[in-house]
Amino acid sequence: MTDYSLKGGLIYSVEDGKYLRRDLYMSAGVFSPTPSKGALEIDIAGSFVYPGFVDSHAHLIGTGRKDLEVNLEDCNSIESLAERLEVDREIVRARGWDQEVLGFMPVRKILDSITSRPVILT
Known part of the structure; x- marks a missing residue:
């Protein structure tokens, strides 16, 4: 599984209720507080990252x-x-x-x- 470093995006902070410009790191499909060596870097400057949404609905x-x-x-x-x-x-x-x-x-x-x-x- 590839590790990722998402660089420079506006990340929604649930705690603050605001968007903060920061990097996100993922290792083995899980968010990580630090980047992993050899992670694929992706420039997301100008993009927004939201918490995951699940569309659970019923007719x-x-x-x-x-x-x-x-x-x-x-x-x-x-x-x-x-x-x-x-x-x-x-x-x-x-x-x-x-x-x-x-x-x-x-x-x-x-x-x-x-x-x-x-x-x-x-």
Whole structure:
């Protein structure tokens, strides 16, 4: 793993709530207080460095309905699909299918051949 010395950037300080011009050092993928010998130097003058952002989000309605619907993730055959759609519901709602994994597109003709119940796939 390459070590890095990021030189001259404006680094956001969480403690101060300000940008400070300074260098950042990384060794083995971890920030280090000192540069390592032979580190790759990168001039970041005029650039800003922010703390890492993680975009963790959920589609609220879909996430909420997920446990209420039949899970078709990893469904990989017509037999598997038929087995999963065999539930005691007036209308079967199912989600998570992938035609590449399934091996075919679950069109109405196929669904009608494996169940007599109305099926809604999302």
